[in-house]
Amino acid sequence: MTFHNSFLAVAATLLAGPALAQTDMPFALDWKFEGPAAPYFHALDAGYFADQGLTVTISEGAGSLDAIPKVATGAFPVGFADINSLMRFLDQNPGAPVTAVMMIYDKPPFAVVGRKSLGIETPADLEGKVLGAPPPDGAWAQFPIFATETGLDMDAITVEPVGFPTREPMLAEGNVAAITGFSFSSVLNLTRLGVAEDDITTLLMADHGVDLYGNAVIVNTDFAAENPEAVTGFLTAIAMGWKDAIATPDAAIAALMERNPAADAALETQRLQMAIDANVLTDYVAENGIGGIDDARMASAIEQTKSVYEFVNAPDAALYFDPGYLPASDARMLN
Numbered sequence: 062m063t064f065h066n067s068f069l070a071v072a073a074t075l076l077a078g079p080a081l082a083q084t085d086m087p088f089a090l091d092w093k094f095e096g097p098a099a100p101y102f103h104a105l106d107a108g109y110f111a112d113q114g115l116t117v118t119i120s121e122g123a124g125s126l127d128a129i130p131k132v133a134t135g136a137f138p139v140g141f142a143d144i145n146s147l148m149r150f151l152d153q154n155p156g157a158p159v160t161a162v163m164m165i166y167d168k169p170p171f172a173v174v175g176r177k178s179l180g181i182e183t184p185a186d187l188e189g190k191v192l193g194a195p196p197p198d199g200a201w202a203q204f205p206i207f208a209t210e211t212g213l214d215m216d217a218i219t220v221e222p223v224g225f226p227t228r229e230p231m232l233a234e235g236n237v238a239a240i241t242g243f244s245f246s247s248v249l250n251l252t253r254l255g256v257a258e259d260d261i262t263t264l265l266m267a268d269h270g271v272d273l274y275g276n277a278v279i280v281n282t283d284f285a286a287e288n289p290e291a292v293t294g295f296l297t298a299i300a301m302g303w304k305d306a307i308a309t310p311d312a313a314i315a316a317l318m319e320r321n322p323a324a325d326a327a328l329e330t331q332r333l334q335m336a337i338d339a340n341v342l343t344d345y346v347a348e349n350g351i352g353g354i355d356d357a358r359m360a361s362a363i364e365q366t367k368s369v370y371e372f373v374n375a376p377d378a379a380l381y382f383d384p385g386y387l388p389a390s391d392a393r394m395l396n
Contacts, residue, residue: 083116084291089128089140091199091276093121094321096332097245102316104302113294119320124225125199125243125276126150133159138284139295141165143199144277145366148381152372158282161382163296163352165303166275166340171200173207173264174247175239176232181262184211184269193223193237200241203266203273205369210270229254245335249328265339272361274354275340277382285386292386300351300393307337307395342395350393354382 090098101119104110110117120137122128128140129150135158144161151157173192175181180190184207194201208215221237229250231237240247244263251261267273278299285292306313314330321329345355356378363376387393 083111083114084288085116086110086139086291086295087118087120087137088295089120089122089131089137091122091125091128091141091143092243092246094317095246095324096314096317096329096334097336099310099313099317099329099333100302100306101299102320103305103313104298106316106319107302107305109298109301110295113291113298115291115294115298117295117298124195124197126197126202128279129159132279132281133157135281135283138281138288139292140279141276142279143169143202144274144381145362146199146202147277147279148363148366148376149202149370151380152374152376155374159279160282160380161277161279162285162292162384162386163278163299164274164354164382165277165299165351166336167343167346167351168265168267168340169199169203169271169273169275170243170245170336170340171203171207171241171266171271171273171275172244172247173200173204173239173241173266174232174244174251175262175264176235176256176260177262178260179235179238181239184208184213184264187239188214188217190238191219191221191236193221193228193231193240195225195228195241196222198225198241199276200243200266203271204241206271206273206365207264207266207269209368210365232256244339245332248335249332253325253328272358272365274359274362280386282383285383289386293388296352296386297388297392300388300395303341303351304395306333307342310334310337347396350390351395352387352393353384353390 125143126146128142131137132140180186228240232240233254233256310333314326359378
């Protein structure tokens with residue numbers, strides 16, 4: 062009798078196996094485990110990915126270009142990256158199996174951050190000064206558009222290539238007058254280094270004529286074609302994570318702190334709130350939900366990119382963003 066019961070238990074487990082199968086979807090972030098990554102960890106801990114039949118692990122990145130080759134090569138099925146850098150990657154690697162499927166930073170955090178005490182208050186103040194810029198930085202990649210829109214003479218600016226870890230310390234020490242970076246990262250890193258908030262000037266490129274979008278969830282298109290429901294499920298969980306993070310940021314930060322216990326919870330809460338207020342919950346997103354794009358604005362963004370980047374192939378918005386995997390708009394409303 063015992064053998065019979067054991068056999069039935071094993072048989073039941075085997076029969077149930079396929080129904081319980083989870084799809085592995087490792088997710089490559091653009092950056093470290095900081096405040097703006099908290100919604101993804103919250104979605105993980107709240108079971109939103111598991112509810113969609115997904116097993117998700119989240120890996121940190123080394124800059125807003127970092128996830129693109131990871132996803133294009135299939136090392137990761139999904140990632141988080143700057144859509145403008147994706148445009149250039151696809152132009153230089155035509156046919157690469159990667160595209161954006163969900164816009165997260167409707168208003169990009171690309172910024173020039175300087176210090177008033179070093180003479181930086183307006184874009185024009187950058188002329189004659191030293192600008193620290195990490196070569197792989199998404200904000201630096203868009204700086205020529207910012208310069209064009211604000212009438213800056215780039216030849217009058219001394220650009221100092223710097224590493225990500227030394228960027229804010231160099232500005233804090235006065236070795237450069239300004240840096241390029243993501244607003245929520247650089248500003249809070251400077252305050253943590255002891256720079257007074259009223260000494261910091263944040264020039265958000267989107268406030269100075271730059272129409273570009275920011276970071277988006279990207280997918281390997283071969284994976285997406287074979288697993289469309291998994292991709293839509295993943296995006297559904299992402300939207301739920303952001304909605305919760307907006308309503309209860311402390312819960313999202315708690316999930317982040319589990320992965321990065323050395324972080325300063327108050328600082329990361331502030332960083333997350335800055336990203337929500339300036340980059341994620343825009344008027345467009347409040348009305349339409351997170352994830353989509355406006356075709357006219359995307360066309361303008363491509364034109365701006367053409368002004369500073371020479372496309373080898375004719376740019377095509379359909380190559381850079383595919384809305385076909387997005388859940389229905391009511392599942393993407395954040396407020």
